[in-house]
Amino acid sequence: MKSLEHAQILVVDDDSAMQELLADFFRSQGARPVGFNTAQPALDYLSNHPIDLVITDLKMPQMNGMEFIEKIKEIHPETPVIMITAFGSIESAIDATKRGAFDYIVKPFKLGEVALTASRALEYKHLKSENVVLRREVKKSWGVGDILGKSPQMRSIFELVQRVSQATANILIMGESGTGKEVVARAIHNVGPRANKPFVAINCTAIPDTLLESELFGHAKGSFTGAIQRKLGLFEEDAGGTVFLDEIGDMDLMLQAKLLRVIQERKIRPVGDTHTRDIDVRLIAATHKDLKAAIKDGRFREDLFYRLSVIPVLIPPLRHRKEDIPLLAEHFLTKYAGANNSVVKGFSREAIQKLAHMPWEGNVRELENLIERTVVLCNNPLVGPDDIPGQEVDSADQFFGKATSDFPTIEDLEKRYIQLILEKTGGRKDKASHILGINRRTLYRKEREYGFAESNHPEDLELGPEDEVSQTWLPPTEKFTESLTEKYSADI
Numbered sequence: 001m002k003s004l005e006h007a008q009i010l011v012v013d014d015d016s017a018m019q020e021l022l023a024d025f026f027r028s029q030g031a032r033p034v035g036f037n038t039a040q041p042a043l044d045y046l047s048n049h050p051i052d053l054v055i056t057d058l059k060m061p062q063m064n065g066m067e068f069i070e071k072i073k074e075i076h077p078e079t080p081v082i083m084i085t086a087f088g089s090i091e092s093a094i095d096a097t098k099r100g101a102f103d104y105i106v107k108p109f110k111l112g113e114v115a116l117t118a119s120r121a122l123e124y125k126h127l128k129s130e131n132v133v134l135r136r137e138v139k140k141s142w143g144v145g146d147i148l149g150k151s152p153q154m155r156s157i158f159e160l161v162q163r164v165s166q167a168t169a170n171i172l173i174m175g176e177s178g179t180g181k182e183v184v185a186r187a188i189h190n191v192g193p194r195a196n197k198p199f200v201a202i203n204c205t206a207i208p209d210t211l212l213e214s215e216l217f218g219h220a221k222g223s224f225t226g227a228i229q230r231k232l233g234l235f236e237e238d239a240g241g242t243v244f245l246d247e248i249g250d251m252d253l254m255l256q257a258k259l260l261r262v263i264q265e266r267k268i269r270p271v272g273d274t275h276t277r278d279i280d281v282r283l284i285a286a287t288h289k290d291l292k293a294a295i296k297d298g299r300f301r302e303d304l305f306y307r308l309s310v311i312p313v314l315i316p317p318l319r320h321r322k323e324d325i326p327l328l329a330e331h332f333l334t335k336y337a338g339a340n341n342s343v344v345k346g347f348s349r350e351a352i353q354k355l356a357h358m359p360w361e362g363n364v365r366e367l368e369n370l371i372e373r374t375v376v377l378c379n380n381p382l383v384g385p386d387d388i389p390g391q392e393v394d395s396a397d398q399f400f401g402k403a404t405s406d407f408p409t410i411e412d413l414e415k416r417y418i419q420l421i422l423e424k425t426g427g428r429k430d431k432a433s434h435i436l437g438i439n440r441r442t443l444y445r446k447e448r449e450y451g452f453a454e455s456n457h458p459e460d461l462e463l464g465p466e467d468e469v470s471q472t473w474l475p476p477t478e479k480f481t482e483s484l485t486e487k488y489s490a491d492i
Contacts, residue, residue, distance in 0.1 A: 003030070003119070003122075004026060004029040004030060004031045004115065004118060004119060004122070005029070005030035005031065006030060006031070006032065007026075007030075007031040007032065007052045007053060007118075007122055008031075008032050008034070008049070008050055008051050008052045008053075009026050009031050009032065009033045009034070009051070009052065009053045009054075009055065009118070010033075010034055010036070010042055010045070010046060010051050010053070010054045010055070011023050011026070011033050011034070011035045011036070011055050011056075012035070012036045012037075012038070012039060012042045012054070012055070012056040012057065012060070012068065013035075013037070013055075013056070013057040013060070013084070014037050014038065014057060014059075014060045014061060015057070016037065018057070018084075019035045019036075019037065020035070022035075022055060022114070023035045025111050025114070025115075026118075029115060034049075034051075038060060038061060038062055038063065039056070039060060039062065039063035039064075039065075039067070039068040039071070040062060040063060042054075042056075042068070043068070043071055043072070043075070046072065046075060046076065046079075047075055051076070051079055052079070052122055052125060053079070053080055053081075053082070053118055053121055053122055053125070054072055054079060054080070054081045054082070055081075055082045055083075055084060055114075055118070056068050056069070056081060056082075056083055056084070057083075057084055057085060058083055058084070058085035058092065058096075059085065059086075065083050065085065065096070066092075066095060066096065066099055069081050069083070069096065069099045069100055069101055070099055070100070072100075073099070073100045077100070078125060078128060078129065079125070080102035080121035080122070080124060080125050081100065081101050081102055082101065082102055082103050082104075082105060082114075082117055082118065082121060083096045083101050083103075083104050083105070084105045084106075084107060084109070084114075085104075085105075085106060085107065086106070086107040086108075092104075102120075102121045102124065103117050103120070103121065105117060124382075127346065127348055127349070127382055128345075128346070146183050146186065146187065147161070147180070147183055147184060147187050148324070148327055148328055148331055149321065149324040149327065149328070150323060150324060150327060151316075151321035151323045151324050153316045153320070153321050154316075154321060154324060157184065157313065157315065160311075160313060161184065161187050161188050161191065161313075162191065164188060164311050164313075165187075165188045165189075165191045165192035166192055166193065167311070168282060169310040169311050170263065170283045170284070170285070170307060170308050170309070170310045170311070171185075171188065171283075171284045171285070171308075171309075171310070171311045171312075171313060172248075172284075172285050172286070172287070172291075172305075172308045172309035172310075172311070172312050172313070173185060173284065173285070173286040173287075173313045173315065174286070174287060174288075174291075174312065174313070174314050174315070175286075175288065175314060175315030175316070175317070176288050176315075176317045176363055177288045177362070177363065177365070178318075178362045178363035178364055178365030178366055179315040179316070179317060179318070179363045179364060180315060180363075180364050180365075181246065181286040181288075181315060182201055182244065182246060182286065184313060184315060185199075185201070185242070185244045185284045185286065186199055186244075188242075188284060189241070189242040189244075189282065189284075192282070194240060194241055194242055194282055197238075197239075197240040197241035197242070198237075198238045198240075198241035198242075199241060199242045199244065200234050200237075200238045200241065200242070200243055200244065201244040201246060202215060202216070202234060202243070202244070202245060202246065203246045203247055204245055204246065204247045204248055204250050204251045205246075205247045205250040209251075209252040209254075209255055212251070212252075212255060213255055213258065213271055214231065214233065214270075214271050215233065215234060216233050216234055216235055216243075216259070216268075217233040217235060217236075217258070217262070217268045217269065217270050217271060218230070218231050218232045218233030218235075218236055218237075218268070218270035218271070218273075219231050219233075219270050219271035219272050219273070220270050220271065220272040220273040223270075223271050223272020223273070230270075231270075233268060233270060235262065235268050235279045235281055236268060236270075236277055236279060238281050239279070239280055239281070240280055240281070241281060241282070242281065242282040242283075242284060243281045243282070243283055243284070244284045244285075244286070245283070245284070245285045245286070246285075246286050246287075247286070247287055247288070247289075248285040248286065248287050248308065249287040249288075249289035249291055249294055249299075249300060250289075253299070253300075253301065256300065256301045256304050257301065257304075259304065260301060260303060260304045260307060262279070263283065263304075263307045263308075264307070266278060266279055266280075267279065283308070285308045291305050291309075292305075317360070317363055318360040318363045318364055318366075318367065319359060319360050319361075319363075322356050325352075325355050325356050325360075325367065326347075326352050326355070326356070328364060328367055328368075329347060329352065329355055329367065329371055330346070330347070332367065332368050332371035332372065333346065333347070333371055333375060333383070336371060336372045336375040336376070337375050340372075340375055340376050342375045342376065342378070343378075343379065343380070343381055344374075344375050344378050344380070344381065344382075344383055345381045345382065346381070346382055346383070347382065347383045348382050348383065348384050348385070350384065350385040351382075351383045351384055351385050351387065351388055353385075354385045354388055355367070355388065370388070370389060373389060374387055374388055374389065414446075415450045417436075418432075418436060418443070418446055418447075418450065419450070419452060421435050421436055422447075422452075429443055429444070
């Protein structure tokens, strides 16, 4: 809770005894109170002096508390106001809140209650001020298009995007999955001379090789079964625009050769056609793979690599630019709070610190996912550290590493794995046997053999829909032991 020490507090009440009581109390807490009997002199003082908190009565001569709140919000909208009144009612409480009051206290009250409310108001003001500064930073840090960041690495990318956007040279964007390679590609397109032309993105992994050629270059009518009419390829359809080839490292070698010829000649020949056609597109490719290693392994053409990477752009992973995390988090919060009608307005300092210390193996995509989930589930105006989901589940590799750190036998591995699945399923045998890939009778026998069975009564095994357990990374026992044997056989 925010300390009252050194806080500048304005106390406005036409009851001099009440005003002096509150002023003396705040003074005893280390605050610096200033008292007034009416609202207008208090407003004049507020216009010329910094004030952290205003406490006002409702019923006052000349200007009542409701009007006073409105005037305060016109001068200093960020200053919290607490209303104190002996004429408490639901209607006046709602009205005061609508006009911007932070809280509402009814006489008679305890001074401890006033201190607690004042501390909360000061903490709210402090956090709100931090978020205002953060939003200003967000606005200042927009580099190009939708790329966001203030780290030196991202600022270098901003400058590079500005320079290469005016050129026609091919660009290869490299970076881990989730770092925003397509965002950078769109920024290059949007700030260049082709901005009013189409930007077409295609994932080379998502489309089978047999169809990818047709998607890129088109096909003639009757060129294969189902080709009932001529189809324009992206290179022809996107005339004057930009073609973004994502995950280029997964492209088939034969198709790589055809793409190389297209880049060299600036012409395409649709599948099944005998004529070539000129193209006018900006080509941007991206990959998360090490293409130089793929060249050595014979999985990627060296000549195509050099054709694509005339201008290489390397996007660093999020864990290497942690100073960008608060800006990105604030951006995604604003985006998803509006889309989901959420009450969330910002982050606490502790929440930002927690985000900054998370590993972010999924990079910006993982951060965006987490912020969207947090915005939907959080019921408070400010996201606290407890509102941010943790990363408690180990990956398969992490579990394999832990499970084999002492070189156990296959029997020991099976025992550990069955025990893990039983823990994950809360001891529900039906679900555990399904994940393990064995029947329940075998599971009962394994439990007896390994000595950790508590009950083998079928009536304890009923499983309802609410007991569904995630099993996305949990393989059956046979696959588990086989994978471990293969993974660590060299070491053993």
